[in-house]
Amino acid sequence: MSGSSAIWLDGAPVPALPLPDRGLDYGDGLFETLLLCQGRPLYSRFHLERLMQGLQVLAIPDCLASVEQQLEVAAREIGERNWAWTALRLTVVRAPGPRGYAPGDSARARILAIATRLERDCGQMAEAATLTQVTHFLAAQPLLAGIKHLNRLEQVLAANEVKRMGRDEGLMRDSAGRPISLVSGNLFLVRNDQLRTPLLEDCGVQGTRRRLILERWAPALNLDCREEKLSMQDILEADEVLYSNSLLGVRPVASFEQSVWSSHPVCEALFQQFSEELPC
Amino acid sequence: MSGSSAIWLDGAPVPALPLPDRGLDYGDGLFETLLLCQGRPLYSRFHLERLMQGLQVLAIPDCLASVEQQLEVAAREIGERNWAWTALRLTVVRAPGPRGYAPGDSARARILAIATRLERDCGQMAEAATLTQVTHFLAAQPLLAGIKHLNRLEQVLAANEVKRMGRDEGLMRDSAGRPISLVSGNLFLVRNDQLRTPLLEDCGVQGTRRRLILERWAPALNLDCREEKLSMQDILEADEVLYSNSLLGVRPVASFEQSVWSSHPVCEALFQQFSEELPC
Numbered sequence: 001m002s003g004s005s006a007i008w009l010d011g012a013p014v015p016a017l018p019l020p021d022r023g024l025d026y027g028d029g030l031f032e033t034l035l036l037c038q039g040r041p042l043y044s045r046f047h048l049e050r051l052m053q054g055l056q057v058l059a060i061p062d063c064l065a066s067v068e069q070q071l072e073v074a075a076r077e078i079g080e081r082n083w084a085w086t087a088l089r090l091t092v093v094r095a096p097g098p099r100g101y102a103p104g105d106s107a108r109a110r111i112l113a114i115a116t117r118l119e120r121d122c123g124q125m126a127e128a129a130t131l132t133q134v135t136h137f138l139a140a141q142p143l144l145a146g147i148k149h150l151n152r153l154e155q156v157l158a159a160n161e162v163k164r165m166g167r168d169e170g171l172m173r174d175s176a177g178r179p180i181s182l183v184s185g186n187l188f189l190v191r192n193d194q195l196r197t198p199l200l201e202d203c204g205v206q207g208t209r210r211r212l213i214l215e216r217w218a219p220a221l222n223l224d225c226r227e228e229k230l231s232m233q234d235i236l237e238a239d240e241v242l243y244s245n246s247l248l249g250v251r252p253v254a255s256f257e258q259s260v261w262s263s264h265p266v267c268e269a270l271f272q273q274f275s276e277e278l279p280c
Numbered sequence: 281m282s283g284s285s286a287i288w289l290d291g292a293p294v295p296a297l298p299l300p301d302r303g304l305d306y307g308d309g310l311f312e313t314l315l316l317c318q319g320r321p322l323y324s325r326f327h328l329e330r331l332m333q334g335l336q337v338l339a340i341p342d343c344l345a346s347v348e349q350q351l352e353v354a355a356r357e358i359g360e361r362n363w364a365w366t367a368l369r370l371t372v373v374r375a376p377g378p379r380g381y382a383p384g385d386s387a388r389a390r391i392l393a394i395a396t397r398l399e400r401d402c403g404q405m406a407e408a409a410t411l412t413q414v415t416h417f418l419a420a421q422p423l424l425a426g427i428k429h430l431n432r433l434e435q436v437l438a439a440n441e442v443k444r445m446g447r448d449e450g451l452m453r454d455s456a457g458r459p460i461s462l463v464s465g466n467l468f469l470v471r472n473d474q475l476r477t478p479l480l481e482d483c484g485v486q487g488t489r490r491r492l493i494l495e496r497w498a499p500a501l502n503l504d505c506r507e508e509k510l511s512m513q514d515i516l517e518a519d520e521v522l523y524s525n526s527l528l529g530v531r532p533v534a535s536f537e538q539s540v541w542s543s544h545p546v547c548e549a550l551f552q553q554f555s556e557e558l559p560c
Contacts, residue, residue, distance in 0.1 A: 026307075026433065027433055152381065
Protein backbone atom coordinates (compact mmCIF):
# COMPACT_ATOMS: atom_id res chain seq x y z
CA MET A 1 0.00 0.00 0.00
CA SER A 2 1.64 3.21 -1.12
CA GLY A 3 1.55 6.54 0.64
CA SER A 4 -1.08 8.02 -1.66
CA SER A 5 -3.47 5.11 -2.00
CA ALA A 6 -5.13 2.42 0.11
CA ILE A 7 -7.16 -0.69 -0.69
CA TRP A 8 -9.71 -2.63 1.36
CA LEU A 9 -11.54 -5.84 0.47
CA ASP A 10 -14.64 -6.56 2.53
CA GLY A 11 -13.37 -4.07 5.08
CA ALA A 12 -9.81 -5.40 5.53
CA PRO A 13 -6.69 -3.85 3.98
CA VAL A 14 -5.40 -5.97 1.07
CA PRO A 15 -2.80 -5.64 -1.67
CA ALA A 16 -4.50 -8.04 -4.08
CA LEU A 17 -7.80 -9.58 -5.14
CA PRO A 18 -8.38 -13.33 -4.58
CA LEU A 19 -9.06 -15.12 -7.86
CA PRO A 20 -11.22 -16.02 -9.64
CA ASP A 21 -13.30 -12.84 -9.57
CA ARG A 22 -16.42 -12.16 -11.62
CA GLY A 23 -15.60 -8.47 -11.83
CA LEU A 24 -12.43 -9.31 -13.73
CA ASP A 25 -13.96 -12.20 -15.67
CA TYR A 26 -17.11 -10.48 -16.95
CA GLY A 27 -17.36 -6.99 -15.46
CA ASP A 28 -20.10 -8.50 -13.29
CA GLY A 29 -20.50 -5.67 -10.81
CA LEU A 30 -20.90 -1.97 -10.15
CA PHE A 31 -18.85 0.96 -8.93
CA GLU A 32 -19.17 4.37 -7.35
CA THR A 33 -16.51 7.07 -7.19
CA LEU A 34 -16.97 9.19 -4.08
CA LEU A 35 -15.22 12.44 -3.34
CA LEU A 36 -14.05 12.81 0.27
CA CYS A 37 -13.22 16.15 1.78
CA GLN A 38 -10.96 15.74 4.87
CA GLY A 39 -12.14 12.14 5.10
CA ARG A 40 -15.82 13.07 4.85
CA PRO A 41 -17.68 11.42 1.92
CA LEU A 42 -19.84 13.80 -0.11
CA TYR A 43 -23.37 12.86 -1.11
CA SER A 44 -23.04 9.24 -0.06
CA ARG A 45 -26.84 8.84 -0.07
CA PHE A 46 -26.94 9.63 -3.79
CA HIS A 47 -24.16 7.14 -4.48
CA LEU A 48 -25.76 4.42 -2.39
CA GLU A 49 -29.16 4.93 -4.03
CA ARG A 50 -27.67 4.54 -7.50
CA LEU A 51 -25.71 1.51 -6.32
CA MET A 52 -28.91 -0.05 -4.94
CA GLN A 53 -30.61 0.48 -8.29
CA GLY A 54 -27.67 -1.24 -10.01
CA LEU A 55 -27.77 -4.19 -7.60
CA GLN A 56 -31.43 -4.66 -8.47
CA VAL A 57 -30.82 -4.52 -12.23
CA LEU A 58 -27.97 -7.03 -12.02
CA ALA A 59 -29.80 -9.19 -9.44
CA ILE A 60 -26.85 -9.01 -7.07
CA PRO A 61 -28.03 -9.64 -3.49
CA ASP A 62 -28.50 -6.45 -1.45
CA CYS A 63 -25.25 -5.66 0.35
CA LEU A 64 -25.84 -1.98 0.98
CA ALA A 65 -25.38 -2.23 4.74
CA SER A 66 -21.91 -3.76 4.23
CA VAL A 67 -21.03 -1.11 1.67
CA GLU A 68 -21.96 1.59 4.17
CA GLN A 69 -19.84 -0.05 6.88
CA GLN A 70 -16.87 -0.28 4.57
CA LEU A 71 -17.29 3.28 3.47
CA GLU A 72 -17.05 4.22 7.16
CA VAL A 73 -13.90 2.12 7.64
CA ALA A 74 -12.24 3.73 4.63
CA ALA A 75 -13.39 7.24 5.53
CA ARG A 76 -12.03 6.89 9.08
CA GLU A 77 -8.61 5.83 7.85
CA ILE A 78 -8.53 8.53 5.19
CA GLY A 79 -9.46 11.05 7.88
CA GLU A 80 -6.59 9.82 10.07
CA ARG A 81 -4.20 10.21 7.18
CA ASN A 82 -5.35 13.80 6.92
CA TRP A 83 -5.76 13.79 3.16
CA ALA A 84 -7.50 16.97 1.99
CA TRP A 85 -9.22 15.44 -1.04
CA THR A 86 -9.65 11.77 -1.83
CA ALA A 87 -11.27 9.78 -4.61
CA LEU A 88 -12.73 6.61 -3.12
CA ARG A 89 -13.76 4.01 -5.62
CA LEU A 90 -16.21 1.43 -4.24
CA THR A 91 -16.51 -1.64 -6.44
CA VAL A 92 -19.19 -4.23 -5.73
CA VAL A 93 -18.73 -7.54 -7.52
CA ARG A 94 -21.06 -10.52 -7.61
CA ALA A 95 -19.76 -13.38 -5.42
CA PRO A 96 -17.44 -15.90 -7.10
CA GLY A 97 -19.20 -19.01 -8.39
CA PRO A 98 -18.61 -21.96 -10.68
CA ARG A 99 -16.84 -21.44 -14.05
CA GLY A 100 -19.02 -19.78 -16.71
CA TYR A 101 -21.40 -16.86 -17.13
CA ALA A 102 -24.19 -18.10 -14.85
CA PRO A 103 -24.01 -16.63 -11.33
CA GLY A 104 -23.60 -19.07 -8.46
CA ASP A 105 -25.89 -19.19 -5.47
CA SER A 106 -23.73 -17.34 -2.93
CA ALA A 107 -25.39 -14.22 -1.62
CA ARG A 108 -22.18 -12.56 -0.49
CA ALA A 109 -20.96 -9.89 -2.88
CA ARG A 110 -17.36 -8.67 -2.76
CA ILE A 111 -16.84 -5.07 -1.77
CA LEU A 112 -13.61 -3.41 -2.76
CA ALA A 113 -12.61 0.12 -1.78
CA ILE A 114 -9.65 1.92 -3.37
CA ALA A 115 -8.72 5.35 -2.04
CA THR A 116 -6.51 7.69 -4.03
CA ARG A 117 -5.25 10.97 -2.64
CA LEU A 118 -6.01 13.80 -5.07
CA GLU A 119 -3.56 16.58 -5.84
CA ARG A 120 -5.96 19.24 -6.94
CA ASP A 121 -8.10 21.41 -4.67
CA CYS A 122 -11.59 20.13 -5.45
CA GLY A 123 -13.05 23.14 -3.63
CA GLN A 124 -12.02 25.29 -6.62
CA MET A 125 -13.81 25.06 -9.95
CA ALA A 126 -11.58 23.44 -12.59
CA GLU A 127 -10.52 25.48 -15.61
CA ALA A 128 -12.72 25.20 -18.68
CA ALA A 129 -12.26 21.98 -20.66
CA THR A 130 -11.60 21.56 -24.35
CA LEU A 131 -14.03 19.10 -25.89
CA THR A 132 -13.70 16.81 -28.89
CA GLN A 133 -16.14 14.45 -30.54
CA VAL A 134 -15.62 10.75 -29.95
CA THR A 135 -15.80 8.66 -33.14
CA HIS A 136 -17.70 5.60 -31.94
CA PHE A 137 -21.24 5.76 -30.56
CA LEU A 138 -22.63 4.48 -27.29
CA ALA A 139 -24.57 1.26 -27.86
CA ALA A 140 -28.25 1.29 -26.90
CA GLN A 141 -28.91 -1.10 -24.03
CA PRO A 142 -31.89 0.10 -21.99
CA LEU A 143 -31.40 -2.78 -19.55
CA LEU A 144 -28.08 -1.32 -18.37
CA ALA A 145 -28.65 2.39 -19.04
CA GLY A 146 -28.25 4.71 -16.09
CA ILE A 147 -26.48 2.35 -13.69
CA LYS A 148 -22.72 2.49 -13.11
CA HIS A 149 -21.70 -1.05 -14.02
CA LEU A 150 -18.21 -2.33 -14.72
CA ASN A 151 -18.57 -2.79 -18.50
CA ARG A 152 -16.79 0.38 -19.56
CA LEU A 153 -14.85 -0.42 -22.74
CA GLU A 154 -16.77 2.25 -24.66
CA GLN A 155 -15.49 4.85 -22.19
CA VAL A 156 -11.94 3.47 -22.16
CA LEU A 157 -11.67 3.62 -25.95
CA ALA A 158 -13.22 7.08 -25.95
CA ALA A 159 -10.78 8.33 -23.29
CA ASN A 160 -7.93 6.92 -25.35
CA GLU A 161 -9.16 8.87 -28.39
CA VAL A 162 -9.49 12.08 -26.35
CA LYS A 163 -5.95 11.61 -25.06
CA ARG A 164 -4.59 11.09 -28.59
CA MET A 165 -6.40 14.24 -29.72
CA GLY A 166 -4.83 16.21 -26.88
CA ARG A 167 -8.20 17.42 -25.54
CA ASP A 168 -9.62 17.32 -22.03
CA GLU A 169 -12.92 15.59 -22.66
CA GLY A 170 -14.91 13.79 -25.34
CA LEU A 171 -18.53 14.06 -26.41
CA MET A 172 -20.25 10.70 -26.77
CA ARG A 173 -23.30 10.31 -28.99
CA ASP A 174 -25.83 7.52 -29.43
CA SER A 175 -26.25 5.61 -32.70
CA ALA A 176 -28.68 8.29 -33.93
CA GLY A 177 -25.97 10.91 -33.48
CA ARG A 178 -27.58 12.56 -30.46
CA PRO A 179 -25.29 13.85 -27.71
CA ILE A 180 -25.57 11.65 -24.60
CA SER A 181 -22.72 12.49 -22.25
CA LEU A 182 -19.05 13.19 -21.94
CA VAL A 183 -16.63 10.32 -21.36
CA SER A 184 -16.37 11.06 -17.62
CA GLY A 185 -19.41 13.12 -16.83
CA ASN A 186 -22.89 14.32 -17.71
CA LEU A 187 -23.49 17.03 -20.27
CA PHE A 188 -25.50 20.22 -19.65
CA LEU A 189 -26.36 23.06 -22.05
CA VAL A 190 -27.60 26.55 -21.28
CA ARG A 191 -29.86 28.32 -23.76
CA ASN A 192 -32.08 31.30 -22.97
CA ASP A 193 -31.46 30.81 -19.27
CA GLN A 194 -32.65 27.24 -19.39
CA LEU A 195 -30.51 24.24 -18.48
CA ARG A 196 -30.85 21.02 -20.50
CA THR A 197 -29.26 17.61 -20.12
CA PRO A 198 -29.69 14.56 -22.39
CA LEU A 199 -32.27 11.90 -21.60
CA LEU A 200 -30.51 8.67 -20.67
CA GLU A 201 -33.04 6.01 -21.60
CA ASP A 202 -30.85 3.80 -23.75
CA CYS A 203 -27.30 4.55 -22.65
CA GLY A 204 -25.24 6.77 -20.37
CA VAL A 205 -24.86 6.93 -16.61
CA GLN A 206 -27.21 8.77 -14.24
CA GLY A 207 -24.57 10.81 -12.45
CA THR A 208 -24.97 11.76 -8.80
CA ARG A 209 -24.09 15.41 -9.58
CA ARG A 210 -26.50 15.36 -12.52
CA ARG A 211 -29.21 14.39 -10.05
CA LEU A 212 -28.07 17.12 -7.64
CA ILE A 213 -28.27 19.72 -10.40
CA LEU A 214 -31.73 18.57 -11.49
CA GLU A 215 -33.17 18.19 -8.00
CA ARG A 216 -31.35 20.78 -5.92
CA TRP A 217 -28.80 23.15 -7.38
CA ALA A 218 -30.77 24.37 -10.42
CA PRO A 219 -34.00 24.82 -8.43
CA ALA A 220 -32.05 26.78 -5.78
CA LEU A 221 -30.95 29.13 -8.57
CA ASN A 222 -34.48 29.36 -10.02
CA LEU A 223 -33.12 27.79 -13.17
CA ASP A 224 -35.42 25.69 -15.31
CA CYS A 225 -33.55 22.39 -15.76
CA ARG A 226 -34.85 19.41 -17.72
CA GLU A 227 -33.87 16.16 -19.37
CA GLU A 228 -34.48 16.25 -23.11
CA LYS A 229 -33.44 14.68 -26.38
CA LEU A 230 -30.75 17.05 -27.60
CA SER A 231 -29.11 17.51 -31.00
CA MET A 232 -25.55 18.39 -31.97
CA GLN A 233 -26.91 21.73 -33.17
CA ASP A 234 -28.16 22.40 -29.63
CA ILE A 235 -24.59 22.17 -28.38
CA LEU A 236 -23.10 24.37 -31.09
CA GLU A 237 -25.76 27.03 -30.49
CA ALA A 238 -25.65 26.88 -26.69
CA ASP A 239 -24.92 29.99 -24.64
CA GLU A 240 -22.88 27.83 -22.30
CA VAL A 241 -21.83 24.19 -22.04
CA LEU A 242 -20.75 22.40 -18.87
CA TYR A 243 -20.47 18.94 -17.43
CA SER A 244 -20.71 17.31 -14.05
CA ASN A 245 -19.03 14.44 -12.27
CA SER A 246 -18.32 13.43 -8.71
CA LEU A 247 -14.72 14.63 -8.58
CA LEU A 248 -15.17 17.95 -10.38
CA GLY A 249 -18.67 18.89 -9.27
CA VAL A 250 -19.33 20.97 -12.38
CA ARG A 251 -16.80 22.12 -14.95
CA PRO A 252 -17.23 24.60 -17.82
CA VAL A 253 -16.54 23.65 -21.43
CA ALA A 254 -14.26 26.08 -23.29
CA SER A 255 -14.65 24.87 -26.85
CA PHE A 256 -16.18 22.29 -29.15
CA GLU A 257 -15.58 22.27 -32.90
CA GLN A 258 -16.14 25.85 -34.16
CA SER A 259 -17.82 26.98 -30.94
CA VAL A 260 -15.95 28.78 -28.15
CA TRP A 261 -17.41 29.77 -24.79
CA SER A 262 -15.47 32.30 -22.77
CA SER A 263 -17.88 33.04 -19.92
CA HIS A 264 -19.63 30.48 -17.77
CA PRO A 265 -21.98 32.21 -15.35
CA VAL A 266 -24.36 29.24 -14.91
CA CYS A 267 -21.52 26.82 -14.26
CA GLU A 268 -20.05 29.24 -11.72
CA ALA A 269 -23.40 29.59 -9.97
CA LEU A 270 -23.83 25.80 -9.83
CA PHE A 271 -20.31 25.39 -8.48
CA GLN A 272 -21.13 27.99 -5.85
CA GLN A 273 -24.07 25.82 -4.73
CA PHE A 274 -21.71 22.86 -4.46
CA SER A 275 -19.13 24.94 -2.55
CA GLU A 276 -21.68 26.02 0.01
CA GLU A 277 -22.56 22.40 0.73
CA LEU A 278 -18.97 21.33 1.35
CA PRO A 279 -18.41 20.03 4.89
CA CYS A 280 -14.80 21.22 4.95
CA MET B 281 -4.42 -23.24 -5.24
CA SER B 282 -6.87 -26.11 -5.04
CA GLY B 283 -6.49 -29.58 -6.48
CA SER B 284 -8.74 -28.91 -9.47
CA SER B 285 -7.61 -25.44 -10.48
CA ALA B 286 -4.43 -23.41 -10.96
CA ILE B 287 -3.72 -19.73 -11.57
CA TRP B 288 -0.73 -17.98 -13.16
CA LEU B 289 -0.10 -14.25 -13.56
CA ASP B 290 2.51 -13.33 -16.15
CA GLY B 291 3.74 -16.92 -16.00
CA ALA B 292 4.12 -17.28 -12.20
CA PRO B 293 1.66 -19.12 -9.93
CA VAL B 294 -0.41 -16.65 -7.87
CA PRO B 295 -3.43 -16.81 -5.58
CA ALA B 296 -4.51 -13.21 -6.16
CA LEU B 297 -4.42 -10.27 -8.56
CA PRO B 298 -2.44 -7.13 -7.60
CA LEU B 299 -4.68 -4.07 -7.47
CA PRO B 300 -5.65 -1.81 -9.07
CA ASP B 301 -6.46 -3.73 -12.23
CA ARG B 302 -8.12 -2.32 -15.34
CA GLY B 303 -9.80 -5.64 -16.07
CA LEU B 304 -11.70 -5.35 -12.81
CA ASP B 305 -12.19 -1.59 -13.04
CA TYR B 306 -13.52 -1.35 -16.60
CA GLY B 307 -13.40 -4.77 -18.24
CA ASP B 308 -10.45 -3.36 -20.16
CA GLY B 309 -9.18 -6.58 -21.68
CA LEU B 310 -9.89 -9.79 -23.54
CA PHE B 311 -10.15 -13.49 -22.85
CA GLU B 312 -9.92 -16.86 -24.52
CA THR B 313 -11.17 -20.17 -23.16
CA LEU B 314 -9.03 -23.02 -24.47
CA LEU B 315 -9.82 -26.69 -24.17
CA LEU B 316 -6.83 -28.87 -23.30
CA CYS B 317 -6.80 -32.60 -23.87
CA GLN B 318 -4.18 -34.32 -21.69
CA GLY B 319 -2.44 -30.95 -21.34
CA ARG B 320 -2.46 -30.26 -25.09
CA PRO B 321 -4.26 -27.02 -26.08
CA LEU B 322 -6.68 -27.42 -28.99
CA TYR B 323 -6.73 -24.91 -31.84
CA SER B 324 -4.48 -22.41 -30.11
CA ARG B 325 -3.76 -20.68 -33.44
CA PHE B 326 -7.46 -19.83 -33.80
CA HIS B 327 -7.58 -18.49 -30.24
CA LEU B 328 -4.42 -16.45 -30.66
CA GLU B 329 -5.60 -14.96 -33.95
CA ARG B 330 -8.86 -13.81 -32.39
CA LEU B 331 -6.95 -12.46 -29.40
CA MET B 332 -4.64 -10.52 -31.72
CA GLN B 333 -7.65 -8.98 -33.45
CA GLY B 334 -9.03 -7.95 -30.05
CA LEU B 335 -5.70 -6.40 -28.99
CA GLN B 336 -5.78 -4.30 -32.15
CA VAL B 337 -9.37 -3.15 -31.60
CA LEU B 338 -8.67 -2.18 -27.99
CA ALA B 339 -5.25 -0.72 -28.86
CA ILE B 340 -3.57 -2.91 -26.23
CA PRO B 341 0.11 -3.38 -27.11
CA ASP B 342 0.87 -6.68 -28.83
CA CYS B 343 1.76 -9.29 -26.20
CA LEU B 344 1.05 -12.41 -28.21
CA ALA B 345 4.53 -13.86 -27.74
CA SER B 346 4.11 -13.66 -23.94
CA VAL B 347 0.66 -15.18 -24.16
CA GLU B 348 2.08 -18.10 -26.12
CA GLN B 349 4.86 -18.59 -23.57
CA GLN B 350 2.39 -18.58 -20.72
CA LEU B 351 0.12 -20.97 -22.50
CA GLU B 352 3.11 -23.31 -22.70
CA VAL B 353 3.87 -22.91 -18.98
CA ALA B 354 0.27 -23.68 -18.06
CA ALA B 355 -0.03 -26.55 -20.53
CA ARG B 356 3.14 -28.17 -19.20
CA GLU B 357 1.90 -28.06 -15.62
CA ILE B 358 -1.55 -29.30 -16.59
CA GLY B 359 0.12 -32.15 -18.48
CA GLU B 360 2.16 -33.04 -15.39
CA ARG B 361 -0.99 -33.12 -13.30
CA ASN B 362 -2.38 -35.60 -15.79
CA TRP B 363 -5.76 -33.93 -16.12
CA ALA B 364 -7.75 -35.48 -18.97
CA TRP B 365 -9.72 -32.34 -19.90
CA THR B 366 -9.01 -28.80 -18.81
CA ALA B 367 -10.59 -25.41 -19.47
CA LEU B 368 -7.83 -22.82 -19.57
CA ARG B 369 -9.00 -19.25 -19.44
CA LEU B 370 -6.42 -16.74 -20.68
CA THR B 371 -7.25 -13.17 -19.70
CA VAL B 372 -5.24 -10.29 -21.15
CA VAL B 373 -5.72 -6.97 -19.36
CA ARG B 374 -4.35 -3.57 -20.32
CA ALA B 375 -1.48 -2.54 -18.01
CA PRO B 376 -2.44 -0.61 -14.85
CA GLY B 377 -2.20 3.16 -15.21
CA PRO B 378 -3.31 6.33 -13.46
CA ARG B 379 -6.85 6.58 -12.00
CA GLY B 380 -9.57 7.06 -14.62
CA TYR B 381 -10.69 5.66 -17.97
CA ALA B 382 -7.72 6.83 -20.06
CA PRO B 383 -5.08 4.13 -20.53
CA GLY B 384 -1.59 4.86 -19.22
CA ASP B 385 1.53 4.61 -21.32
CA SER B 386 2.85 1.25 -20.09
CA ALA B 387 3.15 -1.27 -22.88
CA ARG B 388 3.09 -4.29 -20.61
CA ALA B 389 -0.28 -6.04 -20.53
CA ARG B 390 -1.15 -8.44 -17.74
CA ILE B 391 -1.65 -12.04 -18.70
CA LEU B 392 -3.64 -14.23 -16.38
CA ALA B 393 -4.21 -17.96 -16.88
CA ILE B 394 -6.77 -19.93 -14.87
CA ALA B 395 -6.95 -23.68 -15.40
CA THR B 396 -9.98 -25.67 -14.28
CA ARG B 397 -10.11 -29.45 -14.45
CA LEU B 398 -13.27 -30.56 -16.24
CA GLU B 399 -15.37 -33.49 -15.08
CA ARG B 400 -17.01 -34.41 -18.34
CA ASP B 401 -15.41 -36.31 -21.21
CA CYS B 402 -15.13 -33.65 -23.89
CA GLY B 403 -14.37 -36.34 -26.45
CA GLN B 404 -18.05 -37.36 -26.32
CA MET B 405 -20.77 -35.16 -27.82
CA ALA B 406 -22.92 -33.57 -25.09
CA GLU B 407 -26.60 -34.49 -24.91
CA ALA B 408 -28.99 -32.20 -26.77
CA ALA B 409 -29.68 -28.88 -25.04
CA THR B 410 -33.02 -27.31 -24.22
CA LEU B 411 -33.14 -23.73 -25.46
CA THR B 412 -35.09 -20.73 -24.20
CA GLN B 413 -35.37 -17.18 -25.48
CA VAL B 414 -33.53 -14.50 -23.52
CA THR B 415 -35.66 -11.42 -22.82
CA HIS B 416 -33.14 -8.63 -23.37
CA PHE B 417 -31.41 -8.01 -26.68
CA LEU B 418 -27.72 -7.72 -27.48
CA ALA B 419 -26.77 -4.07 -27.98
CA ALA B 420 -25.35 -3.11 -31.37
CA GLN B 421 -21.73 -2.00 -31.07
CA PRO B 422 -19.85 -2.72 -34.30
CA LEU B 423 -16.62 -1.47 -32.72
CA LEU B 424 -16.58 -4.40 -30.28
CA ALA B 425 -18.49 -7.03 -32.29
CA GLY B 426 -16.69 -10.31 -32.88
CA ILE B 427 -13.89 -9.94 -30.34
CA LYS B 428 -13.97 -11.67 -26.97
CA HIS B 429 -13.66 -8.73 -24.60
CA LEU B 430 -14.34 -8.66 -20.87
CA ASN B 431 -17.60 -6.63 -20.97
CA ARG B 432 -19.99 -9.53 -20.58
CA LEU B 433 -22.89 -8.31 -18.45
CA GLU B 434 -25.36 -9.08 -21.25
CA GLN B 435 -24.24 -12.72 -21.16
CA VAL B 436 -24.23 -12.89 -17.35
CA LEU B 437 -27.80 -11.59 -17.10
CA ALA B 438 -28.86 -13.92 -19.91
CA ALA B 439 -27.23 -16.93 -18.22
CA ASN B 440 -29.05 -16.00 -15.01
CA GLU B 441 -32.35 -15.94 -16.87
CA VAL B 442 -31.64 -19.33 -18.49
CA LYS B 443 -30.80 -20.78 -15.07
CA ARG B 444 -34.04 -19.43 -13.58
CA MET B 445 -36.00 -20.96 -16.48
CA GLY B 446 -34.35 -24.34 -15.86
CA ARG B 447 -33.06 -24.62 -19.44
CA ASP B 448 -29.60 -25.43 -20.77
CA GLU B 449 -29.06 -22.49 -23.09
CA GLY B 450 -30.53 -19.16 -24.15
CA LEU B 451 -31.07 -17.62 -27.57
CA MET B 452 -29.91 -14.03 -27.79
CA ARG B 453 -31.35 -11.66 -30.41
CA ASP B 454 -30.35 -8.22 -31.61
CA SER B 455 -32.57 -5.15 -31.19
CA ALA B 456 -34.33 -6.01 -34.47
CA GLY B 457 -35.30 -9.40 -33.02
CA ARG B 458 -32.90 -11.38 -35.22
CA PRO B 459 -31.20 -14.42 -33.66
CA ILE B 460 -27.49 -13.73 -33.08
CA SER B 461 -26.07 -16.42 -30.83
CA LEU B 462 -26.58 -18.50 -27.75
CA VAL B 463 -25.34 -17.22 -24.40
CA SER B 464 -22.24 -19.41 -24.50
CA GLY B 465 -21.83 -20.34 -28.12
CA ASN B 466 -22.54 -19.69 -31.77
CA LEU B 467 -25.82 -20.74 -33.38
CA PHE B 468 -26.13 -22.92 -36.49
CA LEU B 469 -29.26 -24.01 -38.37
CA VAL B 470 -29.66 -26.79 -40.92
CA ARG B 471 -32.25 -26.44 -43.67
CA ASN B 472 -32.32 -28.43 -46.91
CA ASP B 473 -28.82 -29.74 -46.18
CA GLN B 474 -27.43 -26.23 -45.85
CA LEU B 475 -25.80 -24.89 -42.71
CA ARG B 476 -26.41 -21.27 -41.72
CA THR B 477 -25.05 -19.12 -38.89
CA PRO B 478 -25.93 -15.52 -38.03
CA LEU B 479 -23.84 -12.64 -39.36
CA LEU B 480 -22.05 -10.95 -36.46
CA GLU B 481 -21.53 -7.41 -37.73
CA ASP B 482 -23.02 -5.51 -34.79
CA CYS B 483 -22.80 -7.91 -31.84
CA GLY B 484 -21.84 -11.43 -30.88
CA VAL B 485 -18.50 -13.22 -30.65
CA GLN B 486 -16.67 -14.83 -33.58
CA GLY B 487 -16.18 -18.24 -31.98
CA THR B 488 -13.13 -20.34 -32.78
CA ARG B 489 -15.32 -23.41 -33.41
CA ARG B 490 -17.64 -21.29 -35.55
CA ARG B 491 -14.62 -20.47 -37.68
CA LEU B 492 -13.59 -24.13 -37.77
CA ILE B 493 -17.06 -25.15 -38.94
CA LEU B 494 -17.12 -22.47 -41.66
CA GLU B 495 -13.56 -23.02 -42.86
CA ARG B 496 -12.88 -26.67 -42.24
CA TRP B 497 -15.49 -29.05 -40.85
CA ALA B 498 -18.43 -28.12 -43.08
CA PRO B 499 -16.29 -28.11 -46.27
CA ALA B 500 -14.87 -31.52 -45.27
CA LEU B 501 -18.47 -32.80 -45.17
CA ASN B 502 -19.36 -31.09 -48.48
CA LEU B 503 -21.88 -29.02 -46.57
CA ASP B 504 -22.71 -25.56 -47.84
CA CYS B 505 -22.18 -23.30 -44.80
CA ARG B 506 -22.68 -19.53 -44.77
CA GLU B 507 -23.13 -16.50 -42.55
CA GLU B 508 -26.50 -14.87 -43.10
CA LYS B 509 -29.06 -12.62 -41.48
CA LEU B 510 -31.47 -15.11 -39.94
CA SER B 511 -34.99 -14.76 -38.56
CA MET B 512 -36.75 -16.43 -35.65
CA GLN B 513 -38.89 -18.25 -38.22
CA ASP B 514 -35.71 -19.76 -39.68
CA ILE B 515 -35.01 -21.39 -36.33
CA LEU B 516 -38.51 -22.69 -35.81
CA GLU B 517 -38.56 -24.19 -39.32
CA ALA B 518 -35.03 -25.62 -39.21
CA ASP B 519 -34.42 -29.32 -39.80
CA GLU B 520 -31.77 -29.21 -37.10
CA VAL B 521 -30.34 -26.64 -34.69
CA LEU B 522 -26.93 -26.81 -33.02
CA TYR B 523 -24.36 -24.59 -31.39
CA SER B 524 -20.62 -24.47 -31.02
CA ASN B 525 -18.18 -23.41 -28.35
CA SER B 526 -14.65 -24.23 -27.36
CA LEU B 527 -15.50 -26.62 -24.52
CA LEU B 528 -18.31 -28.53 -26.23
CA GLY B 529 -17.14 -28.47 -29.83
CA VAL B 530 -20.67 -28.72 -31.23
CA ARG B 531 -23.82 -29.62 -29.33
CA PRO B 532 -27.30 -30.36 -30.68
CA VAL B 533 -30.36 -28.38 -29.62
CA ALA B 534 -33.29 -30.52 -28.46
CA SER B 535 -36.07 -27.95 -28.31
CA PHE B 536 -36.98 -24.30 -28.65
CA GLU B 537 -40.50 -23.01 -28.05
CA GLN B 538 -42.91 -25.30 -29.96
CA SER B 539 -40.13 -26.93 -32.01
CA VAL B 540 -38.51 -30.23 -31.05
CA TRP B 541 -35.58 -31.87 -32.83
CA SER B 542 -34.95 -35.52 -32.07
CA SER B 543 -32.28 -36.37 -34.61
CA HIS B 544 -29.08 -34.41 -35.24
CA PRO B 545 -27.16 -35.98 -38.10
CA VAL B 546 -25.30 -32.79 -39.09
CA CYS B 547 -24.22 -32.07 -35.54
CA GLU B 548 -23.01 -35.66 -35.18
CA ALA B 549 -21.04 -35.42 -38.42
CA LEU B 550 -19.44 -32.13 -37.30
CA PHE B 551 -18.57 -33.61 -33.93
CA GLN B 552 -17.01 -36.54 -35.74
CA GLN B 553 -14.75 -34.09 -37.61
CA PHE B 554 -13.75 -32.57 -34.26
CA SER B 555 -13.15 -36.04 -32.75
CA GLU B 556 -10.82 -37.04 -35.55
CA GLU B 557 -8.69 -33.96 -34.93
CA LEU B 558 -8.27 -34.65 -31.21
CA PRO B 559 -4.62 -35.15 -30.24
CA CYS B 560 -5.51 -37.53 -27.39
